[in-house]
Amino acid sequence: MSARQTWVWLAAFALHCTLIIAVALHDLSSSLLLGNDHSPGWIRTSLGRIRTVAAATSGKNLAESNPLRQAAFTYMDCSGIEAGYSYFAPSVPPNGKLSFTIRYPDGRTEEDLPPVGGAAAGYRIATLLDRLQNIHYERLREAILQTLAAAAGREHPGAETIRASFALAQLPSIAEYRAGRRVSYRPLYAYDFRFSSRATPRHGK
Amino acid sequence: MPGRGPRLRTFLFPPDSGHWLSLLRIGLGLQVMLYTWSLRADWDYLFGLNGHGLVNRTLNEAILSAQSHLVPRLGWCIAAGRNLGLSEAQTLSLVWWSLLGAGLLLLLGLGARAAAIAAWFLYLSSAKSGTLFAYGVDNFTVIGLFYLAIAPFPDPWSLDRRIRKKALQSPERLGFHRRILQLHLCLIYFFGGLAKSTGPDWWNGNSLWLALTRPPFDLISPQLLIHFAPLLTAGGICVWLLEMSYPVLIWPVRTRRIWLGGILLLHLSIGLTMGLYLFAFVMVVLNLAAFAPEIFLGWEKAVRARAKRSDSSPGQAADSEELE
Numbered sequence: 001m002s003a004r005q006t007w008v009w010l011a012a013f014a015l016h017c018t019l020i021i022a023v024a025l026h027d028l029s030s031s032l033l034l035g036n037d038h039s040p041g042w043i044r045t046s047l048g049r050i051r052t053v054a055a056a057t058s059g060k061n062l063a064e065s066n067p068l069r070q071a072a073f074t075y076m077d078c079s080g081i082e083a084g085y086s087y088f089a090p091s092v093p094p095n096g097k098l099s100f101t102i103r104y105p106d107g108r109t110e111e112d113l114p115p116v117g118g119a120a121a122g123y124r125i126a127t128l129l130d131r132l133q134n135i136h137y138e139r140l141r142e143a144i145l146q147t148l149a150a151a152a153g154r155e156h157p158g159a160e161t162i163r164a165s166f167a168l169a170q171l172p173s174i175a176e177y178r179a180g181r182r183v184s185y186r187p188l189y190a191y192d193f194r195f196s197s198r199a200t201p202r203h204g205k
Numbered sequence: 206m207p208g209r210g211p212r213l214r215t216f217l218f219p220p221d222s223g224h225w226l227s228l229l230r231i232g233l234g235l236q237v238m239l240y241t242w243s244l245r246a247d248w249d250y251l252f253g254l255n256g257h258g259l260v261n262r263t264l265n266e267a268i269l270s271a272q273s274h275l276v277p278r279l280g281w282c283i284a285a286g287r288n289l290g291l292s293e294a295q296t297l298s299l300v301w302w303s304l305l306g307a308g309l310l311l312l313l314g315l316g317a318r319a320a321a322i323a324a325w326f327l328y329l330s331s332a333k334s335g336t337l338f339a340y341g342v343d344n345f346t347v348i349g350l351f352y353l354a355i356a357p358f359p360d361p362w363s364l365d366r367r368i369r370k371k372a373l374q375s376p377e378r379l380g381f382h383r384r385i386l387q388l389h390l391c392l393i394y395f396f397g398g399l400a401k402s403t404g405p406d407w408w409n410g411n412s413l414w415l416a417l418t419r420p421p422f423d424l425i426s427p428q429l430l431i432h433f434a435p436l437l438t439a440g441g442i443c444v445w446l447l448e449m450s451y452p453v454l455i456w457p458v459r460t461r462r463i464w465l466g467g468i469l470l471l472h473l474s475i476g477l478t479m480g481l482y483l484f485a486f487v488m489v490v491l492n493l494a495a496f497a498p499e500i501f502l503g504w505e506k507a508v509r510a511r512a513k514r515s516d517s518s519p520g521q522a523a524d525s526e527e528l529e
């Protein structure tokens with residue numbers, strides 16, 4: 001390798017590693033700040049500073065239309081380094097559960113779950129449901145649930161309305177399980193879909 | 206400081222025979238084929254438009270566009286197909302077959318560069334067009350395919366090398382690309398382990414318990430799992446200790462075998478007990494490619510001899526193989 005090639009590769013390597021570390025630090029500090037209200041102030045301040053610096057390094061602080069941000073995000077998405085590595089950390093998040101209540105014109109009702117063909121797609125649906133609990137923009141949440149309800153509606157062609165109910169699982173810890181507690185679900189929200197009209201939210205968060 | 210520059214260069218550009226690249230290519234070829242095959246029943250359902258799809262693809266791609274307009278997506282393929290007179294279903298089917306074909310060509314090492322770029326582009330497009338239901342396996346597969354797409358092909362075991370007699374690239378460049386993969390894995394495990402170590406549930410076994418009883422990963426019944434509760438505490442601590450110490454103890458020849466074995470066992474356990482087979486497979490492939498060639502191909506002796514001869518950085522000594 002020529003000296004010039006070496007320098008080009010080194011520069012690319014430095015940029016690549018910087019972005020990996022920035023994204024990982026941003027993810028780590030965000031996870032630690034979330035629901036960590038009891039930590040000493042200096043820890044929270046330090047984590048906040050780390051997050052700010054990491055966000056600035058990876059271009060997150062720039063305006064969405066900024067070419068530098070677009071370039072950084074494109075590169076990170078294309079190289080698979082756009083996400084951090086704190087899977088199931090610092091704690092395992094609760095899983096979401098989506099169920100449908102299908103109502104027919106004659107008053108009959110049926111219960112169903114999002115339909116999938118194979119296990120691999122099942123894991124992807126589970127990921128989508130986990131993600132749904134963190135989507136606070138109501139119109140986006142509604143749009144996602146509407147398409148899921150429409151998919152369920154295709155499995156039940158005569159349905160008049162479909163209620164999509166989203167709940168969070170409350171899994172018992174080891175001690176709670178020993179004491180007899182089992183998994184329960186905390187309803188978060190529900191939407192009624194009449195396919196010719198917009199959804200009607202039934203419960204706010 | 207004098208001497209640091211050349212040492213850094215030697216660390217980052219160690220001569221390498223390229224067998225790691227063969228392992229990465231074969232493993233990711235298999236991974237791409239398994240991914241494609243596993244979604245054969247749901248491909249249209251996951252990536253079709255609202256008429257017959259699960260989540261409107263345009264919704265996924267709109268979310269993606271909020272980040273960047275330049276990231277590959279299936280919408281581009283479908284628009285190109287429309288110009289050629291193909292319907293959406295036909296283009297999606299063509300993408301599925303192309304991805305399967307690219308995986309097969311990678312496995313064989315035939316036209317490896319083109320196959321790697323095609324596999325990366327198509328896999329990334331499908332992962333990004335399903336961004337709402339993409340998870341860890343997609344990130345790690347894209348990482349691997351990205352490194353493969355820019356890797357110095359051909360590799361020693363490829364048909365490109367064996368049949369078409371293509372010459373190998375410079376050993377330093379082969380070593381440099383391997384070094385990037387190694388360092389990336391170190392960062393992945395370090396940050397993963399650090400994040401886990403801050404959670405109290407990773408110290409008392411609850412996190413392992415919750416991970417194993419959480420739908421859809423609850424392959425083992427809680428009634429059975431509760432009998433192994435004391436092991437869960439030790440297991441939880443071992444997981445983050447193993448991950449956090451990986452960047453240090455994966456380099457020395459003496460501890461590499463143990464740490465690599467531990468991390469492979471961790472991923473195999475995740476695959477078998479949580480049903481995350483594709484995730485487990487891609488992590489095993491990345492680890493084997495980054496750190497295993499010497500161990501599994503019988504070059505360990507040569508590496509140790511080299512390590513004794515050199516008292517420079519441990520990474521340099523541990524990774525240099527006997528060149529062909």
